[in-house]
Amino acid sequence: MAEIASDDDIPTIDYSLLFCDDPNKQFHALECLRDACQEYGFFYLVNHTIPDGVFDNILKGVSDFFNQTTLDERRNYSKKFPLDKIRWELNSSAGENREYLKVVAHPQYHFPSNPSGFSKILEEYGKEMRKIVIGLARAVSKTLGFEEHFVEKALNLKSGFDVLAMNLYPPNAKSKGAVGLSEHTDPGFVITLLQDINGGLQILSHKGKWINAYIPHHAILIQLGDQLEILTNGMYKSHIHRVIVGNNKVRRISVVGIHGPSLDKLISPSIEFVDEKHPQGYRGMTYKESLEVNGDDEIDVQSSLEQARLV
Numbered sequence: 001m002a003e004i005a006s007d008d009d010i011p012t013i014d015y016s017l018l019f020c021d022d023p024n025k026q027f028h029a030l031e032c033l034r035d036a037c038q039e040y041g042f043f044y045l046v047n048h049t050i051p052d053g054v055f056d057n058i059l060k061g062v063s064d065f066f067n068q069t070t071l072d073e074r075r076n077y078s079k080k081f082p083l084d085k086i087r088w089e090l091n092s093s094a095g096e097n098r099e100y101l102k103v104v105a106h107p108q109y110h111f112p113s114n115p116s117g118f119s120k121i122l123e124e125y126g127k128e129m130r131k132i133v134i135g136l137a138r139a140v141s142k143t144l145g146f147e148e149h150f151v152e153k154a155l156n157l158k159s160g161f162d163v164l165a166m167n168l169y170p171p172n173a174k175s176k177g178a179v180g181l182s183e184h185t186d187p188g189f190v191i192t193l194l195q196d197i198n199g200g201l202q203i204l205s206h207k208g209k210w211i212n213a214y215i216p217h218h219a220i221l222i223q224l225g226d227q228l229e230i231l232t233n234g235m236y237k238s239h240i241h242r243v244i245v246g247n248n249k250v251r252r253i254s255v256v257g258i259h260g261p262s263l264d265k266l267i268s269p270s271i272e273f274v275d276e277k278h279p280q281g282y283r284g285m286t287y288k289e290s291l292e293v294n295g296d297d298e299i300d301v302q303s304s305l306e307q308a309r310l311v
């Protein structure tokens with residue numbers, strides 16, 4: 001696998017301007033968002049409402065979880081049942097070198113009992129990030145020419161199934177190669193991502209070029225998810241990304257929110273996006289079905305976009 005990626009720009013979207021009282025500024029910000037969604041499928045979100053301290057707390061909380069718990073304590077969260085709400089795994093193989101903790105964060109949130117205080121940090125982070133996701137759903141609806149609740153209703157985000165993945169690279173074990181996480185897209189409406197240091201994450205652009213993600217301090221990287229691609233019949237695409245751990249010299253933590261529809265919601269292309277020039281490109285599936293196509297675990301949130309494609 002070629003690991004070289006370019007330092008091309010990734011669009012930056014100003015969250016506060018999407019809701020600005022000045023109609024001209026808001027219009028312009030929504031145009032930028034539409035371009036970012038249509039051309040790229042990923043962007044940095046700045047001027048959001050999440051206080052810096054919430055980011056600092058979650059990154060420290062995740063670091064403490066990996067540092068201050070014993071391997072046996074973490075192993076308690078290894079896979080037991082398909083419907084596990086907390087999952088820990090350590091992968092050290094040619095295809096993946098990552099240690100992770102995943103928790104279901106919505107409609108109910110779940111958390112490990114150690115370290116003490118971690119649950120509060122996770123809850124606070126989850127709440128703040130959800131507000132941003134709902135705001136984005138409203139702005140994205142407008143960029144598609146709909147009233148602002150279109151996406152929220154189409155995906156039933158009120159009861160949305162959210163998973164928080166907390167990743168450690170290289171893992172607390174010897175890495176076996178340069179791949180932190182192999183190429184994939186993620187399900188859901190959007191994926192939110194923050195990290196403690198830059199380096200490692202690469203996204204495949206619409207021009208077929210790998211781009212390094214250098215996330216500005218306290219910005220959020222937003223990636224569009226598979227179910228938004230399906231809903232818009234391919235207009236707003238979910239993009240392939242991967243993590244390269246390089247020489248394993250640097251330790252990096254990422255906190256990834258996969259914000260999905262409600263599990264029972266049937267997601268298929270909305271009729272407004274289907275016409276003679278744009279035939280229906282995906283079959284309808286409930287979110288639960290789509291998560292279980294590639295394994296029976298909801299918390300693993302595996303993409304099944306390829307199985308949904310019709311053309």
Ligand SMILES: O=C(O)CCC(=O)C(=O)O
Pocket residue numbers: 165167181186193200201241242243254256
């Ligand atoms: O760690 C990263 O930067 C990306 C992780 C990722 O793609 C995922 O958890 O789905």
Ligand SMILES: [Fe+2]
Pocket residue numbers: 184185186241
């Ligand atoms: Fe991902």
